[in-house]
Each structure stands twice: as C-alpha cells, then as structure tokens.
Amino acid sequence: MDTFYYLIQSMLPVAIPLLLVALGGMFSERSGVINIGLEGIMLFGAFFGALYVYNVQGTNMGPQTILLTGMIVAAVAGFVYSLLLSFAAVTMKANQTITGTSINMLIPALVLLFSKMFFNSDGITTNVRFFIREVPGLSDIPVLGPLFFTRTYITVYIGLFLLVVSTIIFYKTRFGLRLRACGEHPQAADSVGINVYFMRYAGVSLSGILGGIGGFFYSIGVMDGNVNGNTGVAGFGFLALAVMIFGQWKPLRIFFAALFFAFLRTLAYSVALIPFLNNLGIDQTYYKMLPYVATMVVLAFTSSKSRAPKAEGIPYDKSQR
Amino acid sequence: MQDKKSSKSFIASYKNITKSKGFSAFTAALLAIALGLIFGFIVMLVAQPGSAIRGFERVLMGGFRRVGDVFYFATPIMMTGLAVGFAFKMGLFNIGASGQYTMGMFFALYVGFMWDVPASIHWIVAILAGFVGGMIWGAIPGVFKALLNVNEVITSIMFNYIGMFFVDMWIQGNSTMYASTTTRTHYLPKQVQIPSLGIQGSNVNLGIIFAILVGIALYIVLQKTTFGYELKATGFNKTAADYAGMKGKRNIILTMVIAGGLAGLGGAFAILAPSAITGSSMTYEPINIIAANGFNGIAVALLGNAHPIGIIFSSVFISHIQRGGTLASLVGFKPEIIDVVIAVIIYFSAFAMIMNAGLARFVKNLREKRHSKVAESKSIADEDAAKNTKEAK
Numbered sequence: 001m002d003t004f005y006y007l008i009q010s011m012l013p014v015a016i017p018l019l020l021v022a023l024g025g026m027f028s029e030r031s032g033v034i035n036i037g038l039e040g041i042m043l044f045g046a047f048f049g050a051l052y053v054y055n056v057q058g059t060n061m062g063p064q065t066i067l068l069t070g071m072i073v074a075a076v077a078g079f080v081y082s083l084l085l086s087f088a089a090v091t092m093k094a095n096q097t098i099t100g101t102s103i104n105m106l107i108p109a110l111v112l113l114f115s116k117m118f119f120n121s122d123g124i125t126t127n128v129r130f131f132i133r134e135v136p137g138l139s140d141i142p143v144l145g146p147l148f149f150t151r152t153y154i155t156v157y158i159g160l161f162l163l164v165v166s167t168i169i170f171y172k173t174r175f176g177l178r179l180r181a182c183g184e185h186p187q188a189a190d191s192v193g194i195n196v197y198f199m200r201y202a203g204v205s206l207s208g209i210l211g212g213i214g215g216f217f218y219s220i221g222v223m224d225g226n227v228n229g230n231t232g233v234a235g236f237g238f239l240a241l242a243v244m245i246f247g248q249w250k251p252l253r254i255f256f257a258a259l260f261f262a263f264l265r266t267l268a269y270s271v272a273l274i275p276f277l278n279n280l281g282i283d284q285t286y287y288k289m290l291p292y293v294a295t296m297v298v299l300a301f302t303s304s305k306s307r308a309p310k311a312e313g314i315p316y317d318k319s320q321r
Numbered sequence: 322m323q324d325k326k327s328s329k330s331f332i333a334s335y336k337n338i339t340k341s342k343g344f345s346a347f348t349a350a351l352l353a354i355a356l357g358l359i360f361g362f363i364v365m366l367v368a369q370p371g372s373a374i375r376g377f378e379r380v381l382m383g384g385f386r387r388v389g390d391v392f393y394f395a396t397p398i399m400m401t402g403l404a405v406g407f408a409f410k411m412g413l414f415n416i417g418a419s420g421q422y423t424m425g426m427f428f429a430l431y432v433g434f435m436w437d438v439p440a441s442i443h444w445i446v447a448i449l450a451g452f453v454g455g456m457i458w459g460a461i462p463g464v465f466k467a468l469l470n471v472n473e474v475i476t477s478i479m480f481n482y483i484g485m486f487f488v489d490m491w492i493q494g495n496s497t498m499y500a501s502t503t504t505r506t507h508y509l510p511k512q513v514q515i516p517s518l519g520i521q522g523s524n525v526n527l528g529i530i531f532a533i534l535v536g537i538a539l540y541i542v543l544q545k546t547t548f549g550y551e552l553k554a555t556g557f558n559k560t561a562a563d564y565a566g567m568k569g570k571r572n573i574i575l576t577m578v579i580a581g582g583l584a585g586l587g588g589a590f591a592i593l594a595p596s597a598i599t600g601s602s603m604t605y606e607p608i609n610i611i612a613a614n615g616f617n618g619i620a621v622a623l624l625g626n627a628h629p630i631g632i633i634f635s636s637v638f639i640s641h642i643q644r645g646g647t648l649a650s651l652v653g654f655k656p657e658i659i660d661v662v663i664a665v666i667i668y669f670s671a672f673a674m675i676m677n678a679g680l681a682r683f684v685k686n687l688r689e690k691r692h693s694k695v696a697e698s699k700s701i702a703d704e705d706a707a708k709n710t711k712e713a714k
Contacts, residue, residue, distance in 0.1 A: 036474065084668070094672030097414050097474060098623065102667035105616055109660030110364070116655045117368055230610060238478045245475070285490040292479045292486075296465070303471040 003274055005146045007266055012152060013221030015262030016159030017042070017214040017233075021240035022247065022254045023166045024210030030170075030249055031203025032183040032196075032311045033089050036100025037082075038211050039237025040107040043227070044081040045212025046219040047111050049074035050124040050227040057128050064154055067130050067220065071158070071213055078212015079205055081107075086204035090197055093315035104237070112229035123228035130154070130220050155217040162210070167251040179203055183309035186316045196316045214240070235292070242295040248307050265291045345681075346626035349673035350635070353624065357666035358642075364661055369653055376649040380658070383648035384641035389523025393594065395640035396528040397422070400587025401618025402636050403536055404459075406627035408580040410543060411572065412556040417462055417477025418584040419615025420484035421455040425585025426592045426605065426612075427488040428454030430506060433513035433593065434498045440512040444593060447513050448531075451589025452582045458484055459581015463574040473577070481611050489607035499607075509602040514595040524603075528590035533633055535583065540629040552576060587614065613660075620663045623670045639663060 021038050028035040035041075052073040053066055061069075085103055088094040115123050135149040148156070170176040181189040182199040190196050218236055219227050243261055247254030268287035271277045277287075361380065365373040384391045401418040408415035429451035432438070438446045462476040492499050492506060500507050515526045543549035551572055555562040563569050591614065594603050621639050625631030646659030 088668065088672055092672040098619075098671040099668060101416060101616075101619060102664050102671065105620075105667065106661060106664035109657045109664060113364070113655050113657040113661060114368070116657070117653075235478070235482055238475065242475060242479070245472075283490060283494075285486050289483050289486045292482045295479050296471075296476065296483075299471045299475060300465065300469045303469055 005150075006273065007263070007270065008147050009151045010270065011259070011262045011266040012148070012156045013217075014265055015258045016155050016221060017218035017236060018240050018243050018262055019159055019255055019258035020162060020210045020214035020217065021237060022243040022258055023163065023251060024207035024214065025241055025244040026207075026247075026249050026251065026254060027166075027170075027179065027203045027210070028207035029203075029244070029312050030183040030309050031179045031200045032186060032309060032314070032316065033086070033200050033204050034096040034100065034313045035082075035085065035204065035207050035211075036097055036241070037085050037103030037237075038100075038207065038240055039233060039235065040100075040104040041078050041081055041208055041211035042215030042218060042233045042237050043107045043111060043229075045074035045078040045215035046227050046233065047107070047124070047215075048077035048212075049216035050126055050219055050225065053126045053128055053225060054124050057126055063128050063130050066128055067154055071216055074212040074216035075209045076212070078208040078210070078215065080208070082204050082208020082211065085208075086201045089204070089315065090200045093317065096313055096315075108229050108232050111227065111232075115229055122230050123226060126225040128225055130225060153217075153221050155221055159217065162213070163251065163255055166210075170251055175202070180309075182316075183311055186311050187320075190316075190318065200316065211237070239291060239295065242299060245308075246295075246298050246302060248302070249309060261291055261294065264294050346628070346631070350624050350626065350631075350670065353666050353670035353673040354638070356669045357662045360665040361658055361662035365649075365654060365658060372652045372654075376652045376654045376658075379648040379652065380642055380645035380662075383645035384643075386648075387523065387644050389518075389520040389525040391637060391640045391644050392529045393523055393525040394643060395636045396526075396532050396594075397587040397591040397614045398617045398621050398639060399529075399532045399536065399633060399636035400590060401584050401615050402621030402625060402632040403532075403539060403618075403629060404455075404580040404584035404587070404622075405618045406622035406625060406629065406632050407539060407543075407583060408576055409622060409627040410556050411552045411576045412559065413466070413473050413573065413576060413580075415459070415462070415477060415577065415580050415584075416474055416619065417459070417480055417615070418580075418587075418618045419612045420477065420481035421458040421581040421584035422588040422591075422615045422618075423481075423488050423612050424458040424484050424588070425451035425455035425582075426588030427491065428585065429589035429592055430492070430498060430509070430605065433509045434495075434507070443510075443512045444515055447593055448515070448586065448589045451585045451593075453585070455585015455588065456578045456582040459577045459579075459584065460574060463577025463581075466577070467570040467573040481615070485609065485611050489609055492605065492607045503604075504608075505604040505606045508604065509593065513593060514602050515590065515593045517595050524594055524596055526594050528594060531586075532590065535586065536629045536633045539583075543629065548572075548575070584615065584618070587618070588612075617663060620667045623667055 021042060024041075025035050025038055049070045052070045056066055056069075081103070085096075085099055088099040089096045112122060115121055130153055132152055132154060133150070135152075138149040139145045141149070170180075178189065178194050179199050179202065181194060182196050182203070186196045189199070215233060218233050219225060239261060243257045244254055246257040246260075267274075267277075268290045271284060271287050358381070362373065362377050365376050369376070401422055404418045404421065405415050429447045432447045432450040433443070436446065458480060461480055462473045465471040465476045466473045498506050515528050517524070517526045518529075543553065551562065551567045554565070555567060555569060555572055559569065592603050592605060596603055617639060621632055621636045624635035624638070625633070642662060643656070643659050646654075646656040649658060650656055
C-alpha cells in the first residue's frame with residue numbers, strides 16, 4: 001500500500017506539467033495552429049521562473065509565495081515567447097512545423113549560452129524547498145490524505161484549478177466557441193465576423209501561457225527547482241503533444257491521458273523501489289523508454305480515427321476560398 | 322550589331338535567372354542568414370559588449386583559418402541535411418534524423434569492433450552498416466505514417482529518444498566498445514577508420530568526398546528517375562499524385578528508408594573518422610543526449626531549399642560559422658552562440674520566401690509607379706503633338 005501511495009504522490013507533480021502543456025497545445029491547435037514549439041516554450045518559462053527564484057531566494061519570502069509569483073513570471077515569459085510562433089505562423093503564414101522546430105532549438109542554446117557565461121554552469125540551480133510534507137488538517141483524512149495531501153507540491157492544486165478554468169473557457173464561453181470554429185472552418189468563422197487572425201493569436205498565446213507555467217512546474221516538480229540547458233525538459237513538450245492527441249483535443253480526456261503517461265514515467269523511475277519489478281531484472285533503460293514507446297502504441301491505435309481540428313496547420317488566407 | 326544582340330540576350334538571361342525559383346530561394350536563404358547573423362551579433366552585444374565585435378569577426382571569418390576542419394565537420398551535417406531535405410521533397414518533415422544518425426553510428430561502431438572482416442574492406446563494411454542502421458530507423462516513421470496515419474513528426478521525435486536510449490544502453494553494456502574509465506567508447510582500430518585526406522592539422526577524410534557524391538546522386542535521382550518525379554509530385558499535391566496512380570504508401574516508406582539511410586551514413590562518417598591524435602579515432606559518449614547533428618541537418622536542409630546541391634553548399638556554410646563559433650570562445654563567448662544563430666536562421670527561412678516576395682513586390686511597385694509617371698507625361702506630349710498637327714491642318 002505504501003508503494004501505491006508513493007507512486008501516486010510522485011505521479012501527480014509529473015502529471016501536472018504534462019496536463020498544462022497539453023491543454024496549451026489544445027488551445028493552439030483548436031484555433032488552427034500546430035504548436036511543435038511547446039518544448040521550447042516550456043524551457044523558456046522554466047528558465048525565467050528559475051531565474052526569478054534564484055534572485056529572490058535570499059529574501060524572506062515564503063517558498064509558496066515565491067512559487068506563485070514565479071508562476072506569473074513564467075506565464076509572461078511563455079506568452080512573450082509564443083508571440084514568435086504566432087507572428088510567423090499567423091501573420092507571415094510560414095510553415096508551422098518548421099517555425100516550431102526553430103523555437104525548440106533556440107532556447108536550449110540561449111539557456112546554455114547565458115548560464116555558461118553568467119553562472120558558469122549548464123543551467124540554474126536554486127535551493128528553495130517548495131515541497132509540502134503534509135497539508136495541515138487534510139492529511140489526516142484516511143486514504144485521500146496520504147494520496148493527495150502528503151508529500152506533494154502546491155503545483156498539483158494549481159494545475160487542477162487551471163484544468164477547470166480551461167474547460168470552462170473552452171466549452172462555456174463565446175470566446176471558446178469562436179476559437180474552436182477557427183480551427184475547424186476559418187472561412188466560415190470569418191464570414192460571420194470573427195477575426196480569425198486575432199483568435200489564432202489568442203490560441204497560441206494561451207498555449208504560451210500554459211506552456212510557460214507547465215515548464216516552471218516541471219522544473220519544480222521533476223527537477224527540484226533547477227533548470228539545465230542540456231537536458232531541457234526531456235521531451236515533455238513532445239510528450240504533451242502526444243497526450244493531447246491521445247486525449248483527442250478534449251480537456252477532460254487530456255487530463256486522463258496525462259495521468260496515464262505520468263504513471264508510466266513514475267513507474268519507470270521508481271523501479272528500484274518496487275520489489276516485484278526490481279526482481280524481474282530488466283534493464284532500467286527499458287523502463288525509461290516506456291513513455292515514448294507507449295506514446296507510439298497509443299498513437300498507432302488512435303490515429304486512424306483521429307479527430308484533429310480540420311484546419312490545423314493551414315495558414316489562413318482571407319483571399320482563398 | 323553583334324554586341325547589341327549578345328547584350329540583349331544577356332539581359333534576357335539575367336532576367337530569367339532573377340525570376341527563376343532557384344534564385345529566389347537563394348536570395349531568401351541569404352536574407353535568412355543575414356537576419357540570423359544580425360540576431361547573433363545582438364545577443365553577443367548584450368552578453369559582452371566589450372568583445373562583441375572581435376567575437377563576431379571570428380564567427381564570420383574564423384572558418385577560413387581552418388578550411389580542413391570546416392569540411393570535416395560539414396560531412397555529418399551534409400548527410401543529415403540531405404536526409405531531411407530528401408524527405409521534405411515528398412512533403413515529409415523528417416525531424417528524426419538525430420535518431421537515424423545515432424543508429425547509423427552505432428551500427429558502424431558495432432561492425433568496427435565486433436565483426437571480423439578483411440582489413441582492406443573493413444571500413445567500407447562499417448560505412449555500409451551505418452547506412453543499414455539508419456535505414457531501419459527511418460523505416461519506422463515511414464511505416465507508421467503510411468499504414469497507420471501517425472504524423473511522422475511525432476513518431477520520429479519519439480524514436481529519437483527510443484534510439485538514443487537503446488544505443489546508450491547497448492554501448493554501455495558492451496565492454497569491447499565501452500571504456501568505463503573514460504565513460505566513452507574505445508578508439509576504433511586503424512583499419513576501420515576512413516582514410517584521411519592528409520591535410521595537416523585537420524581530421525578531414527574521404528567522408529566529405531563520399532557525402533558530396535551522394536548529394537550529386539540524389540540530385541540525379543530527383544531529376545532523372547521516375548521515382549524522383551513521383552516523389553516530387555506527391556510533395557506538390559498528394560491527392561493529384563494518388564489520382565495519377567502513384568503508389569503513395571510505398572513511396573512514403575521508400576522515401577523514409579532512403580532518408581534514414583542518408584542520416585545513418587552521416588553517423589558512420591562522423592564516428593569512423595580518424596582524429597587529430599595519430600592512431601586514435603572519434604569516440605562517442607553515451608550520456609542520454611540526442612545528437613545535435615540531426616537538428617543542424619534541418620537548418621542545412623532549409624537553407625539549401627531542400628535541393629541536394631544547395632544542401633552541399635549550405636552544410637559547408639553552417640560548418641564554417643560553427644568553426645567560427647569555436648574560435649569566438651577564445652574571446653570569452655561560448656560556441657552555443659552558433660546554435661542560436663542557426664535557430665534564428667531556421668526561424669526566418671520558414672518565411673523568408675514570403676518576405677522575399679513581399680520585398681520584390683515593393684520594389685516592383687516603386688518601379689511601376691515611376692514607369693507609369695513616365696508613360697503619363699509621354700501620352701500628354703503625344704496628345705499635344707496630335708493637337709498641333711490638327712491645328713496645322
């Protein structure tokens with residue numbers, strides 16, 4: 001039972017970045033822009049978040065306050081960085097995949113460059129303890145207490161809150177409806193007076209905000225508050241894309257897909273602690289491959305009846321029918 | 322008379338050149354390069370204003386001092402560039418060149434260390450093994466795309482990671498290949514190394530010649546064979562190509578197999594190269610990082626407009642500024658500055674053609690305005706003349 005609790009406790013901080021970034025990808029793709037650049041946006045958010053934490057960690061701010069303010073910094077950073085993608089993809093009608101790739105390549109290089117020049121290392125190391133041993137009062141509830149309120153991060157609750165907010169925006173507001181229309185049939189949307197360019201900027205910007213926050217939460221929940229230019233976010237941006245496809249571009253399904261992938265990854269990295277798996281004597285590397293292999297298996301089964309937004313990847317041109 | 326005619330035809334051909342697709346791709350590439358370099362210079366200014374100009378000068382000119390090295394480092398990215406560009410002609414974005422490169426490298430290493438082959442042809446067999454390794458790893462995204470409709474971008478990214486984990490595991494588990502004391506692979510025996518071209522102070526070897534020959538061969542395949550024609554047709558319009566009876570699925574898999582093989586050759590050329598220390602060779606360090614040469618191949622392919630001959634030149638250029646970046650570290654910068662420049666070049670080359678067309682339209686509009694003004698004054702003069710003749714009558 002303790003192993004089970006441990007797995008859930010360490011799974012949630014991993015699932016949240018995946019969830020947020022995949023939600024970001026959903027906003028972007030449902031507006032009609034493929035966002036391969038999520039990996040870069042995550043690292044950008046994580047880097048600025050960590051830079052902020054590094055600068056304030058000596059002051060008498062509490063760790064959770066630092067986390068919340070750092071989240072805003074990361075969100076702004078992600079937003080600004082995503083403008084690069086929306087400018088190229090929406091205004092300049094460039095190839096979205098190529099632009100996304102360049103966005104992914106730029107950030108690790110910049111992070112390494114500046115970390116090497118100013119910190120003399122490959123990244124930023126911070127020493128604030130964001131970890132919550134137990135939430136007072138709530139951790140005593142049987143079963144739920146150890147599952148959700150012990151040895152966790154505040155990021156888990158913020159992430160779930162953002163999931164609810166995103167779902168409401170997506171399904172219950174006029175903005176959400178218009179956004180979805182632009183990804184399915186932009187010409188029709190335009191004909192009833194929706195500004196397709198604006199909605200696509202909005203979709204990509206939302207993915208930037210969520211991607212930036214997701215990156216910061218990754219650095220907190222997975223990397224102990226550090227950022228490294230060499231490993232970056234270890235393909236989490238790409239995994240999030242797979243989560244999004246597995247979740248068929250729908251918020252709630254994305255949530256479950258994120259939990260699934262996070263569970264696999266947690267399992268992969270805690271093999272030594274689970275006697276049953278450890279006794280099998282399989283090389284650890286196979287477990288590390290597990291999330292990526294699972295992605296492929298899942299995609300192989302879901303892609304033939306994929307419900308991708310119809311107009312994604314096609315730059316909108318007013319003069320075309 | 323003769324002179325006039327030739328000058329006229331010269332003007333005509335000049336106009337043809339400027340209007341041709343290749344030329345606009347060339348100017349677009351130049352524009353992207355210029356913007357990338359400017360951005361790099363700005364980053365250098367921000368990072369270290371004092372030595373920015375000296376550093377930038379090294380980035381631009383440094384490669385000329387090490388021509389041999391430029392060609393040596395151009396070899397692998399020329400191959401990955403060809404791998405990306407070849408698939409691009411078909412409308413496939415082969416972002417998995419890294420994984421194919423790593424796999425090719427591993428196959429070459431394996432044959433180099435473990436197989437007992439006559440010494441005289443050992444290095445050739447190792448190169449071919451690299452080709453096969455890359456082909457296997459390239460076939461997977463092709464099959465997923467053709468048979469299961471999975472986007473090749475996601476597949477090849479996932480298989481970059483899977484391939485990297487596999488190769489690192491296999492190498493670390495093999496004591497013939499892996500020296501745990503240096504955490505790198507051992508030096509390859511002399512007979513497996515690609516013969517050096519013998520330029521003093523550089524590792525440049527026969528690999529570059531092979532890479533250029535492969536580029537030319539690809540050009541011929543694309544221009545002169547049915548397969549090349551079908552490939553390009555599918556790239557232009559998939560539905561029309563299907564309608565014309567071209568076997569789309571078979572072509573997708575075949576294209577990815579060839580592209581993978583090219584990247585695999587890149588890996589083989591890189592690892593089988595002799596290094597500057599006599600008797601030693603290149604080594605590989607398994608530290609769970611995806612090969613950067615695969616991603617640089619994307620930049621090379623885009624700069625070369627996915628044209629095999631263009632890629633040969635663009636890979637030399639990218640290698641040139643990379644050497645410059647290494648030299649810039651002597652004045653306090655880090656070589657990563659070049660990765661920044663390359664990323665910016667890719668960013669702009671994604672829409673440089675459009676920017677270029679916009680620029681051309683702007684210039685044309687200006688010219689037309691001037692022309693129409695001239696024409697207007699001319700027509701007024703004509704009218705006056707007509708009036709005059711009338712009055713005279």
